[in-house]
Every structure is written in C-alpha cells, then in structure tokens.
Amino acid sequence: MTTSSPPPPTASETASAPDIPTFAGMQPEHRAIIAGCAREVTLKPGEVLFREGDVADTLYLIRAGTVAIEMFVPTRGTITIETVGAGDVVGWSWLFPPYRLRFDARALSAVTAGAVEASCLRARMAADPELGYDLLFHLAKVLAERLSATRMRLLDVYRNPAQP
Amino acid sequence: MSTGTRPSPEVAATVGPAAGALTPRLFRVAGRAQQTHDTWTLRLVPGDGGAPLVAAPGQFTMLYAFGVGEVPLSVSSGSSGATPLVHTVRAVGAVTEAICAAKPGDALGVRGPFGRGWPLDETLGRDVLLIAGGLGLAPLWPVIQWILRRRDDIGHVSVLVGSRTPADVLYRAELAHLAARPDIQAVVTVDAADPGWDGRVGVVTALLPQARFDPARTVAFSCGPEIMMRLTAQALVDAGVPAHRVHLSMERNMHCGVGHCGRCQLGPLLLCLDGPVCDYDRLGPLLRIREL
Amino acid sequence: MTAVPSGPIDAACVVPPAGLGVLIDALRKRGYKVVGPTVRDRAIVYDEITDAGQLPVGWTDVQEAAGYRLERRDDEARFGYAVGPHSWKQFLLPPRLRLARIQRTVDGGGNGAGGGDDSAESVADRDGFTIEEEPPPTTRLALIGARSCELRAIAMQDRILVDGRYPDPDYTVRRDGLFIVAVNCHEPGGTCFCVSMDAGPAVRRDSGYDLLLSEILDGEHRFLVEAGTARGAELLAELSVLAGTGGAGITAPGMGAEAEDVGTGPAARPVTPADRAAAQAAVERAAARMGRAVDADGLRDLLAANLEHPRWDDVADRCLTCGNCTMVCPTCFCLTVEDVGDLAGGEAERWRSWESCFSLDHSYLHGGAVRGSGRSRYRQWLTHKFGTWHDQFGSSGCVGCGRCITWCPVGIDVTEELAAIRMNPAPGDPVP
Numbered sequence: 001m002t003t004s005s006p007p008p009p010t011a012s013e014t015a016s017a018p019d020i021p022t023f024a025g026m027q028p029e030h031r032a033i034i035a036g037c038a039r040e041v042t043l044k045p046g047e048v049l050f051r052e053g054d055v056a057d058t059l060y061l062i063r064a065g066t067v068a069i070e071m072f073v074p075t076r077g078t079i080t081i082e083t084v085g086a087g088d089v090v091g092w093s094w095l096f097p098p099y100r101l102r103f104d105a106r107a108l109s110a111v112t113a114g115a116v117e118a119s120c121l122r123a124r125m126a127a128d129p130e131l132g133y134d135l136l137f138h139l140a141k142v143l144a145e146r147l148s149a150t151r152m153r154l155l156d157v158y159r160n161p162a163q164p
Numbered sequence: 165m166s167t168g169t170r171p172s173p174e175v176a177a178t179v180g181p182a183a184g185a186l187t188p189r190l191f192r193v194a195g196r197a198q199q200t201h202d203t204w205t206l207r208l209v210p211g212d213g214g215a216p217l218v219a220a221p222g223q224f225t226m227l228y229a230f231g232v233g234e235v236p237l238s239v240s241s242g243s244s245g246a247t248p249l250v251h252t253v254r255a256v257g258a259v260t261e262a263i264c265a266a267k268p269g270d271a272l273g274v275r276g277p278f279g280r281g282w283p284l285d286e287t288l289g290r291d292v293l294l295i296a297g298g299l300g301l302a303p304l305w306p307v308i309q310w311i312l313r314r315r316d317d318i319g320h321v322s323v324l325v326g327s328r329t330p331a332d333v334l335y336r337a338e339l340a341h342l343a344a345r346p347d348i349q350a351v352v353t354v355d356a357a358d359p360g361w362d363g364r365v366g367v368v369t370a371l372l373p374q375a376r377f378d379p380a381r382t383v384a385f386s387c388g389p390e391i392m393m394r395l396t397a398q399a400l401v402d403a404g405v406p407a408h409r410v411h412l413s414m415e416r417n418m419h420c421g422v423g424h425c426g427r428c429q430l431g432p433l434l435l436c437l438d439g440p441v442c443d444y445d446r447l448g449p450l451l452r453i454r455e456l
Numbered sequence: 457m458t459a460v461p462s463g464p465i466d467a468a469c470v471v472p473p474a475g476l477g478v479l480i481d482a483l484r485k486r487g488y489k490v491v492g493p494t495v496r497d498r499a500i501v502y503d504e505i506t507d508a509g510q511l512p513v514g515w516t517d518v519q520e521a522a523g524y525r526l527e528r529r530d531d532e533a534r535f536g537y538a539v540g541p542h543s544w545k546q547f548l549l550p551p552r553l554r555l556a557r558i559q560r561t562v563d564g565g566g567n568g569a570g571g572g573d574d575s576a577e578s579v580a581d582r583d584g585f586t587i588e589e590e591p592p593p594t595t596r597l598a599l600i601g602a603r604s605c606e607l608r609a610i611a612m613q614d615r616i617l618v619d620g621r622y623p624d625p626d627y628t629v630r631r632d633g634l635f636i637v638a639v640n641c642h643e644p645g646g647t648c649f650c651v652s653m654d655a656g657p658a659v660r661r662d663s664g665y666d667l668l669l670s671e672i673l674d675g676e677h678r679f680l681v682e683a684g685t686a687r688g689a690e691l692l693a694e695l696s697v698l699a700g701t702g703g704a705g706i707t708a709p710g711m712g713a714e715a716e717d718v719g720t721g722p723a724a725r726p727v728t729p730a731d732r733a734a735a736q737a738a739v740e741r742a743a744a745r746m747g748r749a750v751d752a753d754g755l756r757d758l759l760a761a762n763l764e765h766p767r768w769d770d771v772a773d774r775c776l777t778c779g780n781c782t783m784v785c786p787t788c789f790c791l792t793v794e795d796v797g798d799l800a801g802g803e804a805e806r807w808r809s810w811e812s813c814f815s816l817d818h819s820y821l822h823g824g825a826v827r828g829s830g831r832s833r834y835r836q837w838l839t840h841k842f843g844t845w846h847d848q849f850g851s852s853g854c855v856g857c858g859r860c861i862t863w864c865p866v867g868i869d870v871t872e873e874l875a876a877i878r879m880n881p882a883p884g885d886p887v888p
Contacts, residue, residue: 149367158392233795422622
C-alpha cells in the first residue's frame with residue numbers, strides 16, 4: 001500500500017467534474033476527486049447492481065432512472081424496501097468494515113449512474129480529511145433524509161383507524 | 165382579522181344552495197364500485213325528484229345513513245350538473261360501514277354541498293402539483309378532471325400519489341391512464357410494497373425531486389392525513405413554492421356543515437366555512453401547535 | 457278605547473312594584489309564556505312565572521369563584537341580585553330539541569333493475585325514507601329581567617343564527633316572537649365584569665328590548681319603565697291604563713296636547729327628572745362595584761401569540777373538564793346532532809342538544825380526539841371565547857357575566873387566567 005497521497009486534480013479535471021446533484025454543495029476539487037474514482041455506468045431495466053452479501057465496493061450516484069432497494073424474504077419473495085431516483089445515492093456499506101452489502105439493488109428502469117470505486121475513495125478520504133468531511137457531510141444529509149422518511153413510513157399514517 | 169374571512173353571500177350562492185343545508189335530501193345509489201378492501205366509490209342521484217347536486221371540487225357533503233348518522237365526505241364528482249354525485253368512502257366506523265354497504269337503489273341522505281373548495285383559477289398559467297396521500301386522492305380527483313379540460317392553459321402538471329400498500333391505491337385504472345398521457349406526470353408510491361410491485365416505494369415527498377415545476381410559478385394542492393400534508397407543505401415551501409400557493413384540504417369533526425355546532429374549529433378557522441381548503445400561509449402556524 | 461301613542465319609542469312611565477304584576481298579566485293575556493327569575497333549589501333560576509309574587513322578592517346572591525348562595529335583603533327589591541346559573545339561551549336554543557322524524561319507507565317494487573348492476577343509471581325504487589321536520593314552536597316567550605350582558609349575548613347569537621349565512625329555523629322563530637323586558641342592573645355580583653367587556657351594566661338603547669325596567673330603591677320603591685319598540689310602547693300604555701283609574705294622563709314626550717288622555721292608575725305616573733336621576737345613579741353605582749375586572753384590550757392577538765404559554769399547564773392541573781362553564785355561559789352555543797333509531801329500524805329521530813368543547817367527542821376525528829388533553833380543551837375554550845371568537849364572529853365572545861367563575865367547581869377565574877398570560881407573555885410563540 002502506497003503511503004504517498006494521490007496528486008490533486010488538475011484545473012481541467014476540476015472544471016470538467018461531472019455534475020452530481022447530491023454533491024452539488026461540495027467543494028469543486030472534492031467533486032473532481034470523486035469523479036476521478038468514478039466511471040459512468042448504464043444499466044438496463046431489471047439489471048442487478050448488487051446482492052445482499054456481496055462485497056461493498058461501489059458508491060452509486062444515480063443520474064437518471066429508478067433503482068429498487070430490495071430484500072428477499074423467504075416464503076414471501078422479493079420485496080422492495082425503497083426506490084431511489086435521480087440525485088440519490090445507493091450503497092454506503094463501503095464506508096465501514098466488514099464492507100458487506102445488506103440489501104439487493106436492481107434497476108427498475110434504464111439507469112445511468114456514476115459508479116465510484118470504494119477503495120479509491122477510501123484511500124483519498126484517508127489522505128485528505130477535508131475531502132472526507134465534505135463527502136461524509138453530504139452523504140449524511142442523504143441518509144438523514146432517508147431515515148426521516150423511513151420513520152414516517154413506520155408511523156403508518158394511511159392506516160384505517162378502525163383497524164387495530 | 166374580522167369576519168371578512170367568510171366567503172361573501174354572493175360567493176356562497178354560486179357554490180350550492182343553502183336549502184337542503186339542514187335537512188337531508190333523499191338520494192339513491194346509482195352505482196357502486198369497490199376500490200380496496202375497505203373503500204368503495206358510490207355514485208348517487210337525487211331520489212326526491214329535485215335538481216342534481218352541483219359541488220365545486222374540494223367541497224364536501226354530509227352523507228346520511230338512515231338511523232345511523234351522518235359523516236362529512238369530500239365530493240369526487242366533477243362540477244358539471246350532468247354528472248351524478250360521487251363519493252369515495254372508507255369504512256372506518258358505524259356510519260361509513262353502513263354507507264359502504266349501500267347497494268344500487270338504496271337510499272342515502274345528502275346535505276350540502278358545504279365549504280370552500282380548491283382555488284382552481286390559480287392553476288391557470290402556472291405549474292401544478294397535486295399531492296395525494298391515501299384517501300386524499302378522492303377530493304383531488306375532480307381537480308384532475310378540471311385541469312384536463314383546460315390543459316392548454318396550464319403549465320406542467322404532476323400528480324403524486326402516496327399510498328399504504330399497492331392494494332390500497334385508489335382509482336388504479338384511472339391513474340394508469342393518467343400516467344400514460346404525455347401531458348401529465350403521474351407517479352404512485354407506496355409506503356410498503358408487496359412482492360410483484362414494480363413501482364416506487366417510499367414517502368410521497370420523495371417524489372418531489374423528480375417532479376417538473378418552477379417553484380416561483382407553481383400552485384400545489386394536497387390532501388391526505390394531516391401529518392403527511394404538513395410535511396408535504398413544508399417540503400414544498402423548502403423547495404421555493406410560496407406558502408400562500410400551497411393549499412391543503414383540512415379535516416376536523418365536521419358535523420353541522422353550516423358553522424353552528426363549533427366542532428370543526430381549527431384556531432380561528434371554522435373549517436366548514438373557511439375550509440376545508442385553506443392555504444399554508446394561514447395553516448402553517450396553526451398546524452405547528454399540537455392539539456389546537 | 458285605549459289610544460296607543462304613535463311611534464313614541466321614548467314612551468315611559470313610573471310604576472310601583474305592583475305594576476310588575478300588571479305587566480305579567482298583560483303579557484299572559486296577549487298569549488306570551490312569561491319566563492323570569494325565581495328562587496328554586498337555593499338559586500335564582502329562569503323559569504315560567506305566572507305572577508309577580510314568584511319573582512325573587514327581597515333576595516340577593518353572594519357570588520365568588522366556585523361559590524354561590526342566596527341571602528335575604530333588607531328591602532323588597534325584585535331584581536336585587538346579579539345572574540344565576542341559567543341564561544336565556546335555554547329558551548332560544550333549547551338544551552334538547554327534536555329536529556325531525558325520519559321514517560323508513562318501503563316503496564312498491566320497481567322495474568326489476570335492482571340487480572346491483574354497477575353501471576346502471578336508472579335505479580328501481582326500493583326502500584327509502586321520508587323526513588318530517590319538526591314544526592316551528594308556536595309558544596311565544598316574554599323574558600322578564602334580561603340584563604345588559606344577556607342582551608349582548610342574545611345579540612351575538614342572533615348575528616350567527618338569524619342573520620348569518622345559514623339561519624337556524626327554530627332559533628329564528630323563537631327569536632322573532634320574543635318579547636324582552638330588560639332590567640338595568642343595580643346589584644352586580646362578586647364575579648361580574650361586564651364593564652371590562654363593555655357589555656353593561658346599563659342596558660343600551662339599541663339592545664333590542666321591548667321594555668326596560670330600572671328599579672329604584674331610593675325613597676319610594678318604584679320602577680322606571682321605558683319602551684324600546686312600538687310593541688313595548690303599546691304594552692306600556694296598557695300598563696298605565698290597567699294599573700288603575702283616573703289620575704293625570706300619560707303623554708309621550710313630544711306629543712303635547714294632541715295626545716288623548718289614556719288615563720293612569722293611582723300607581724302609574726309620569727316620569728320626573730328625579731326618577732331618571734335615581735335610575736341613572738343606581739346603574740352608575742353598579743358600574744363602580746364590579747366584582748372582577750379584566751383588561752380586554754388586544755386579547756385576540758395576545759391569546760393567538762401565547763398558545764404554548766406555561767399557564768395552560770397550570771390551569772390544566774386544576775380544570776376538571778366538567779364543562780360547567782360552557783353550560784352556564786350565555787354565549788356558548790356548541791351543538792351536537794344525533795340520530796336516535798328505534799330497535800325495529802323503522803323510525804329515527806334527529807335530536808339536537810348542547811355540546812361542550814370540553815367533551816372528548818367534540819373534537820373526535822379518526823379514532824381519537826384532536827384535543828385529547830384537558831390542557832388543550834381548556835385552552836380551546838378560553839382562546840375561543842376571548843380570542844378567535846373575534847375572527848369567527850366579529851366580536852369578543854364574553855359579556856362579563858361571571859357565571860363561569862361562580863359555577864366552576866374548582867373556582868378557575870378567567871380574569872385571573874387572562875391577567876396571568878398578559879403579565880408574562882411567552883416569547884417566541886408563533887403568531888398566526
């Protein structure tokens with residue numbers, strides 16, 4: 001493992017860092033670093049991004065389309081927990097050991113996304129605390145929003161009050 | 165603020181007769197369709213030889229089941245006189261169970277229409293967001309019909325529908341038709357999915373980022389459980405829609421429908437007269453106070 | 457033949473206490489059911505009275521928070537007390553009223569289209585119901601002894617139930633036939649604060665009374681009787697005639713020599729400036745002896761800005777949510793309508809009754825009460841009465857009669873609660 005930090009992005013890399021809505025508030029050079037670890041992917045409807053138990057090695061930044069986060073429940077089948085779309089992120093298990101995915105993810109429609117290589121990103125974050133803070137701040141924002149929404153769903157606001 | 169908040173008598177006269185306000189008129193069930201395991205849509209026509217009931221979208225009637233009681237129900241019919249009165253009813257208690265059990269030919273009593281409906285004219289020249297939660301789609305349905313008749317005068321139109329589970333989605337076939345239209349963006353999401361649901365899963369506000377609207381020239385109508393409307397309204401305001409352009413259909417214990425019994429109060433508002441549709445500029449501070 | 461003074465709304469005379477008996481008789485002869493104050497169950501209540509002896513002669517009331525008792529006076533004043541637990545609303549807005557009878561009907565069989573076809577627009581006549589609305593009341597009421605605060609309360613309800621967008625048919629009929637004999641207060645109670653609410657004690661000229669009595673106890677015990685309507689003047693003229701024979705004629709001011717001599721009894725006589733001064737003085741003394749006071753200025757905004765004030769927790773610890781205050785309050789008019797069916801399912805009756813915002817039923821919605829806590833229900837009552845009543849009905853809802861203070865079993869005093877909130881407004885509360 002190299003101990004030298006990767007070179008900072010060039011001016012042209014910064015300028016051409018693709019637009020990632022989730023991270024729009026991040027510093028441009030940080031966005032460029034992330035872009036440097038990423039490649040564009042296109043998924044066909046039904047194509048699997050990852051399965052429960054896989055190694056978490058990718059942060060997906062959805063540009064277009066809808067992705068279903070799913071779980072296979074024995075005797076019930078595959079159930080969608082949540083769907084996410086443009087501007088959303090998929091996969092955060094790459095942040096913490098044992099880097100293992102807990103859900104399935106599948107494209108519901110045609111999807112274009114930036115697929116960021118986790119090990120590349122982890123190395124950059126370890127070397128550059130400011131990048132780490134900036135990224136985690138913005139990731140945390142997304143996760144907080146998701147958690148709030150999930151809590152609202154737990155409240156079961158549409159239930160029939162006459163039924164226990 | 166004075167009684168100037170009341171609709172003037174002239175306005176009142178345009179949205180339904182005051183006669184039949186205190187005594188139910190006899191209507192008959194002309195048609196009945198089950199929507200979900202606990203929700204039915206009834207079509208009602210006058211059974212007393214009188215004129216059909218014309219209600220503005222967003223108004224409500226008090227529907228009466230003989231010997232059981234009355235409940236307030238938003239109208240789901242359009243505002244032309246030719247259509248029967250349509251109500252989508254969820255069985256949540258004795259009266260609504262009796263109403264949901266009514267078969268074609270059965271008699272039900274109707275008082276109304278009452279209340280202030282959706283400000284439809286505000287949609288002209290603007291983008292429109294219709295955000296429905298659960299049964300809240302029922303009072304918004306006539307708005308969709310109204311918009312479709314004037315589609316060219318209105319900007320982008322998004323209909324976002326949140327539901328408990330796929331089985332609880334109302335007007336499924338009609339929503340599918342709507343979603344197929346190129347001039348309307350209609351998306352349905354559920355809180356909890358079953359196997360085989362390949363649509364969106366999540367809270368209805370999560371659909372907002374994908375809706376097309378210019379906040380500065382958008383009007384939003386929302387109806388659903390209060391907590392859902394509150395969060396939706398806040399999300400809209402956070403997205404830049406002016407609070408006075410966000411309209412909610414509020415619910416309280418409507419009882420007399422004519423502003424006498426006092427049971428539908430929400431702070432300074434008598435929801436049977438000042439509502440049920442009110443804008444978030446007025447409602448916002450009131451909704452933040454618990455048990456108001 | 458009695459000549460009725462034409463158009464003299466300032467007709468007046470002075471009668472001795474016996475004149476009240478004449479008044480009551482005259483009203484009953486005209487077919488009115490007379491209701492007025494009378495002693496019953498150790499309180500002064502409003503009930504039918506058939507003769508003047510049933511008035512609370514020589515009684516007074518001693519009122520305090522959670523306290524009411526009667527005491528004997530030194531004199532024989534007919535109206536020497538404030539107000540009791542009753543208000544006139546029980547007569548205009550009865551506690552229980554049948555609105556309609558609903559009969560299930562079975563029509564003749566239709567044309568066989570009753571198969572439940574969802575798409576059928578023509579429907580066979582099957583069962584139905586007919587609704588027979590309750591006919592309007594035919595009894596006309598005459599109120600004896602209506603105070604300024606009570607007239608204000610009636611006027612408030614008139615604005616909503618008679619002149620509002622949806623008039624109430626029953627109330628309108630009762631109100632239309634009502635004959636009002638008002639009374640100027642000369643003995644305010646320990647919980648009265650009508651002065652603070654600008655609702656008394658003097659009855660205002662435009663209050664809508666037919667006759668106004670001012671009881672004078674200085675010197676000779678007498679009543680100044682003033683007409684407020686043509687109907688009242690007509691009765692006043694007859695009062696003078698029936699009170700006796702002979703004596704100087706009564707003329708209405710301004711009628712001069714053209715007026716016919718309508719005759720007087722030995723009892724009824726014309727009004728002198730001394731009478732007017734004594735009546736005026738009595739009411740001014742009353743105004744100076746209010747048991748309570750409250751700063752009513754800007755209460756609407758004050759309450760709207762203090763909906764989370766800690767005082768609500770404080771009063772919640774005391775309030776039993778018994779609803780007494782709403783029952784005795786002359787302006788509270790929340791109602792509930794219930795259908796009561798017979799067991800055979802053939803007939804139902806629709807009944808309207810008084811409801812209180814303190815009941816859990818009042819704000820019931822979707823399986824629970826919106827205002828579940830006592831705190832929220834007390835807050836609703838007080839902020840409605842003194843605050844949002846302005847938004848809904850264009851004025852304060854309180855007339856300062858003090859009944860809610862007297863009849864609260866734990867002695868919650870609205871003037872105290874309001875003062876507590878005003879003195880220490882909570883910063884940062886949202887202002888609607």
